[in-house]
Amino acid sequence: MNMTAFITGENFLDEILAQVPEMSDRVRSRINSALSDETNSETVDDIKGDHYGLLWELFAYVLEPALGSARRPEDLVERCFAFLEGVAxxxxxxxxxxxxxxxxxxxxxxxxxxxxxxxxxxxxAAMVRNLADQGVDRPEEWR
Incomplete structure (x- = not known):
């Protein structure tokens, strides 16, 4: 796995784009929408600070399809998890x-x-903690 960067709120957007450039189209689309749609109250600063939204988009549009692919792009998955390790x-x-x-x-x-x-x-550890919070035992294959 790649080196894990130290992720903070301030460098979050820079790090996600550096480690997972596949996110650049998603970010660019949100920024363009904020800049061009006068009914959209979201600003560029809001987008940069929307860590939950950016994480959700990373999972929904990049990581989930990669993990579910019959020909899994290992490099992409490893880069996503290097970034996520930094967040965790x-x-x-x-x-x-x-x-x-x-x-x-x-x-x-x-x-x-x-x-x-x-x-x-x-x-x-975050995955295991999440299962415990839901009252679900850790799967045997995770031990």
């Missing part, structure tokens, strides 16, 4: 809290088994 290791409780919600949305089902082998120690 962050000193920011807000970032970790946003990550926990996205983990619950995406990895509490069968996708969790697919994701677990790629996850670093902090992200694995």
């Amino acid at each position: 290791s962050s000193v920011s409780t807000s970032l970790r809290g946003n990550l926990d919600v996205v983990i619950e949305d995406y990895l509490s089902g069968s996708l969790g088994d697919t994701a677990y082998p790629f996850a670093g120690p902090a992200f694995r």
Whole structure:
């Protein structure tokens, strides 16, 4: 796995784009929409600070399709999990809290088994903690 960057609220957007450039179209689309649609009250600063929304889009549009692909793009999955490990290791409780919600949305089902082998120690701990919070025992294959 790649080196894990130290993720903070301030460098979140820069790091997600550097480590997972596949997110650039999603970010650019949101920024263009905010700039061109006068009924959209979202600003560029709002988009940069929307860590939950950016994590959700990373899972929904990049990671979930990659994990579910018959020809899994290993490099992409590893880069996503290197970024997510940085978020899971962050000193920011807000970032970790946003990550926990996205983990619950995406990895509490069968996708969790697919994701677990790629996850670093902090992200694995977040996955296990999320299951425990839901009253679900850790799967045997995760031990």
